[in-house]
Amino acid sequence: MxxxxxxxxxxxxxxxxxxxxxxxxxxxxxxxxxxxxxxxxxxxxxxxxxxxxxxxxxxxxxxxxxxxxxxxxxxxxxxxxxxxxxxxxxxxxxxxxxxxxxxxxxxxxxxxxxxxxxxxxxxxxxxxxxxxxxxxxxxxxxxxxxxxxxxxxxxxxxxxxxxxxxxxxxxxxxxxxxxxxxxxxxxxxxxxxxxxxxxxxxxxxxxxxxxxxxxxxxxxxxxxxxxxxxxxxxxxxxxxxxxxxxxxxxxxxxxxxxxxxxxxxxxxxxxxxxxxxxxxxxxxxxxxxxxxxxxxxxxxxxxxxxxxxxxxxxxxxxxxxxxxxxxxxxxxxxxxxxxxxxxxxxxxxxxxxxLNLFPEGSQTITQVLIANFDEASMRYSLPVLQALRTMGISTELYPDSTKLKKQMTYADQKQIPFVLLIGSEEMETSLLNLRNMRTGEQHRLSLTEIIDHLQTYFSA
Amino acid sequence: MxxxxxxxxxxxxxxxxxxxxxxxxxxxxxxxxxxxxxxxxxxxxxxxxxxxxxxxxxxxxxxxxxxxxxxxxxxxxxxxxxxxxxxxxxxxxxxxxxxxxxxxxxxxxxxxxxxxxxxxxxxxxxxxxxxxxxxxxxxxxxxxxxxxxxxxxxxxxxxxxxxxxxxxxxxxxxxxxxxxxxxxxxxxxxxxxxxxxxxxxxxxxxxxxxxxxxxxxxxxxxxxxxxxxxxxxxxxxxxxxxxxxxxxxxxxxxxxxxxxxxxxxxxxxxxxxxxxxxxxxxxxxxxxxxxxxxxxxxxxxxxxxxxxxxxxxxxxxxxxxxxxxxxxxxxxxxxxxxxxxxxxxxxxxxxxxxLNLFPEGSQTITQVLIANFDEASMRYSLPVLQALRTMGISTELYPDSTKLKKQMTYADQKQIPFVLLIGSEEMETSLLNLRNMRTGEQHRLSLTEIIDHLQTYFSA
CATH class of the missing domain: 3.30.930.10 (Bira Bifunctional Protein; Domain 2)
Incomplete structure (x- = not known):
């Protein structure tokens, strides 16, 4: 070869x-x-x-x-x-x-x-x-x-x-x-x-x-x-x-x-x-x-x-x-x-x-990245991942439990607009942390609220 | 050559x-x-x-x-x-x-x-x-x-x-x-x-x-x-x-x-x-x-x-x-x-x-053919053509004033589901004749009614 x-x-x-x-x-x-x-x-x-x-x-x-x-x-x-x-x-x-x-x-x-x-x-x-x-x-x-x-x-x-x-x-x-x-x-x-x-x-x-x-x-x-x-x-x-x-x-x-x-x-x-x-x-x-x-x-x-x-x-x-x-x-x-x-x-x-005429967001493919903290967070995330996809939201779960910084860089490189953070506190409360990567804002929301929010955001 | x-x-x-x-x-x-x-x-x-x-x-x-x-x-x-x-x-x-x-x-x-x-x-x-x-x-x-x-x-x-x-x-x-x-x-x-x-x-x-x-x-x-x-x-x-x-x-x-x-x-x-x-x-x-x-x-x-x-x-x-x-x-x-x-x-x-699994209608590209009776009908049809397209309905106007039979055959060959017939009577009354090519049904409708009907039909 x-x-x-x-x-x-x-x-x-x-x-x-x-x-x-x-x-x-x-x-x-x-x-x-x-x-x-x-x-x-x-x-x-x-x-x-x-x-x-x-x-x-x-x-x-x-x-x-x-x-x-x-x-x-x-x-x-x-x-x-x-x-x-x-x-x-x-x-x-x-x-x-x-x-x-x-x-x-x-x-x-x-x-x-x-x-x-x-x-x-x-x-x-x-x-x-x-x-x-x-x-x-x-x-x-x-x-x-x-x-x-x-x-x-x-x-x-x-x-x-x-x-x-x-x-x-x-x-x-x-x-x-x-x-x-x-x-x-x-x-x-x-x-x-x-x-x-x-x-x-x-x-x-x-x-x-x-x-x-x-x-x-x-x-x-x-x-x-x-x-x-x-x-x-x-x-x-x-x-x-x-x-x-x-x-x-x-x-x-x-x-x-x-x-x-x-x-x-x-x-x-x-x-x-x-x-x-x-x-x-x-x-x-x-x-x-x-x-x-x-x-x-x-x-x-x-x-x-x-x-x-x-x-x-x-x-x-x-x-x-x-x-x-x-x-x-x-x-x-x-x-x-x-x-x-x-x-x-x-x-x-x-x-x-x-002329800068390509519409903003037209390059978005993955809409949400779910961060992967550890094996427990990953397993908790699997049904969340599927629920988002079922609602038509393109979602990926970072496949490895590596440093969060690396995962955030990945989201930036792929121009993914939202990252979902599911740590131990989020798992306990069932309120997941949704971060808007453009504004940096983070909100703790239930899965239903997250789906509502994202569907509104992406249909706008 | x-x-x-x-x-x-x-x-x-x-x-x-x-x-x-x-x-x-x-x-x-x-x-x-x-x-x-x-x-x-x-x-x-x-x-x-x-x-x-x-x-x-x-x-x-x-x-x-x-x-x-x-x-x-x-x-x-x-x-x-x-x-x-x-x-x-x-x-x-x-x-x-x-x-x-x-x-x-x-x-x-x-x-x-x-x-x-x-x-x-x-x-x-x-x-x-x-x-x-x-x-x-x-x-x-x-x-x-x-x-x-x-x-x-x-x-x-x-x-x-x-x-x-x-x-x-x-x-x-x-x-x-x-x-x-x-x-x-x-x-x-x-x-x-x-x-x-x-x-x-x-x-x-x-x-x-x-x-x-x-x-x-x-x-x-x-x-x-x-x-x-x-x-x-x-x-x-x-x-x-x-x-x-x-x-x-x-x-x-x-x-x-x-x-x-x-x-x-x-x-x-x-x-x-x-x-x-x-x-x-x-x-x-x-x-x-x-x-x-x-x-x-x-x-x-x-x-x-x-x-x-x-x-x-x-x-x-x-x-x-x-x-x-x-x-x-x-x-x-x-x-x-x-x-x-x-x-x-x-x-x-x-x-x-x-297994006959291709969805019915998935092959429809042109949704409406406007028949072309004569120069007058054709000119009357132009704004209708544009109105339908503006509403997102794929429409074509048959380019020549040939026999209606030939135009209907064209619609069949292209699997166009609707033909719009605009003759002298239709031009006088502004009620246009919409023919469903699958059922053979024809209805005289105003342009607004036609657009409503078609949008409902194609969004179903």
Missing amino acids: SKDKPSIPKGTRDFGPATVVKRNYIFSVIKRTFEKFGFLPLETPAMENLSVLTGKYGDEGDQLIFKILNSGDYASKITAQDLENGSKPLTPKISEKALRYDLTVPFARYVVMNRNEVAFPFKRYQIQPVWRADRPQRGRYREFYQCDADVVGTNSLLCETEIILMMDEVLSTLGLDDFTIKFNHRGLLAGIAEAIGANGREADLCVAIDKLDKIGQDAVNQELLQKGFTQEAITNLQPVLGLSGDVADLLPQLDTLLQNSDEGKRGLQDIRSMLSYLESLEVKQAKLQLDVTLARGLSYYTGCIFEVKVNNVQMGSISGGGRYDNLTGMFGLPGVSGVGFSFGVDRIFDVLEE | SKDKPSIPKGTRDFGPATVVKRNYIFSVIKRTFEKFGFLPLETPAMENLSVLTGKYGDEGDQLIFKILNSGDYASKITAQDLENGSKPLTPKISEKALRYDLTVPFARYVVMNRNEVAFPFKRYQIQPVWRADRPQRGRYREFYQCDADVVGTNSLLCETEIILMMDEVLSTLGLDDFTIKFNHRGLLAGIAEAIGANGREADLCVAIDKLDKIGQDAVNQELLQKGFTQEAITNLQPVLGLSGDVADLLPQLDTLLQNSDEGKRGLQDIRSMLSYLESLEVKQAKLQLDVTLARGLSYYTGCIFEVKVNNVQMGSISGGGRYDNLTGMFGLPGVSGVGFSFGVDRIFDVLEE
Whole structure:
């Protein structure tokens, strides 16, 4: 057996109890919201067949997929020629499985495999880890959770509207009160390409515009020039990049700009429908902003696109999504329109920490620790322990009769709010000593009074 | 892009919504119980360094670990000589990470890495998938969840007692009323080895006895003979294998049998302590049975061992565990005693299905579907949709104005218990038509009445 100092792989994390509890708080708010909107949970295997994943994320993505070595005598499959040809062609000979890279491709695969059993429109959510062999850096991990919700099998703009509502509900429930949901439409981007005289170049336009926040307007122009956009097109684009104001100001300007583009008009119509549905609904905290420079990198979006930014916090987008028209086409099932979005849990976690928004007491698991003075006190405590648990109060009895100080430290480390002290006097009088660890107050109470007190305290 | 019919790897499973909901019901009962007993959640990465896992599960286990191919140009590390030497020595040259094989080794690794921050005794639970390259067969998967709870850093037999209570609570809460918690002690097995004249051979004795249920007494004897046990020892063993009766009958017989064995007497003392704690506590449904033939294969157990069997159901054990004295020793931290156990969720799932114990309605996610007749009905429905959700009722509005029959089928497929019908008459009168999908009853009610009705219905 190895006696080496153990470690974990680069870019992965252990989540200790305090962190798991906070993360579960975020997951539970997201899950509760998804379910309140009628989304059903799906779970797919960590491993997918390599052929299912390959070719779905571009060449760069393919490199970042973690491949699993075949079991058995894989080495006998390798020839001297293979070694000369290098790793890329060798991989499929010694690996047929890989770790999932996102939740979207497994979802598409599931829909295609189960197309006859699934109730369409299929509203599913999925909260599972994904793995990417990216270079680890601050905030970028090789294992991280995605929280996706998608509807496939309908074109209804009610779905887009509800994405805004779910983003608003999750983030409001988590206590955020200053965040902006930016939206745009791929049709507007296509229309803008037409309008500036770069018809059909919206893909390149998107990729460049998508970097506007990161690299600035000049660098974007430079990139467009390199990609073969004419100077005239770039000049025409500048006023568009500078468009500002609220959606009521922007829409008429865009009507004019995009009057000759069918795609542009489709985008404007979709946005107007979505906004008109929203008028009958209540948005709690989100600010809404039509941002014609919002592009989102993923080329499979075809309709509305979304991104959420927390204001006054240094942090990239914490949620995003959009409509796609051909997700299942990659597996031979064309014509299934869908729309989806996801939350970035690691970023939300950091925002809640920074803004101190994790609710106090949300990390409490054990509610009462019964101190262990000696064998007699321990035996006396056993029915008390059971009575508290039966009333739904999470309780533990310290397993050893060690120094009280050590037991109190244990309660502090585990953030246990109450300690019950049962010494010889308490056993005689049946009045047990309940100590509030935050205030330091102690009261002698009967077991019934203790249960009452604790139930009131924890239901508050 | 591949247009092949997609599939999932052998031995893995997609969990569709109905199954996820049922599995989550089991997980939530387990989790709630662990937390009620003061266990804190831990999550470790799916990938561990290969060196952390290798050598911990025996040669056979090492073969079953899924290894991850290194990123980058791994092929250039392979020489012609490597190909001749075969897969086993090649693997560490092209793979440095692997998927976790169980939750115990990662837990030990975590404790060692965080020994200075963890509050001892450390009570942790962990519910995560593990991966094994076993040959898939009925009931055996390559990806499956383990649900472990362990306490490390104390010798107290209160921990063993609480394992019995947790097994009892989880299974009783899930509705099982006929199951047996079998227990034994490694000291008894060591004592028996001494008593039959096979001193120090308890490891081989355990491995053989462990198969008693599967292969029968004769085959066990045969195996012991092959392993070099004397015929006399085997003859001496036979009355022990046949010991029966309840624990009150067995203990005095064992006192006599093991009177010359320190290990045996330690085992009997531990069992008596555990049982005496249990006398002050209430066991709900479990039958308890001291089974001196219970061995459990894992050689790292050193004290009490446990196994749970559901009676009158064809199914192996659904829970088990025991005390170990040197789990963290494999990573250079000796002397940390611990005790732990786990639940087999796949088996519990099958038992609950067979006994029809999943609670009715536990699969309901969407509680109300609002039918979509036309654009006017849809717009009228939006504030209704929001009002229901605000009251905590999971509600969806069918996104398209399609045939009502299709919408009703959708509600049936998703097991949605209520459909709200809002046609022109309902819009005029503000009395909405609520249909109970199970009984077929329909009532025209105001929105307030509907909310009252549904809240009463779902809180029942």
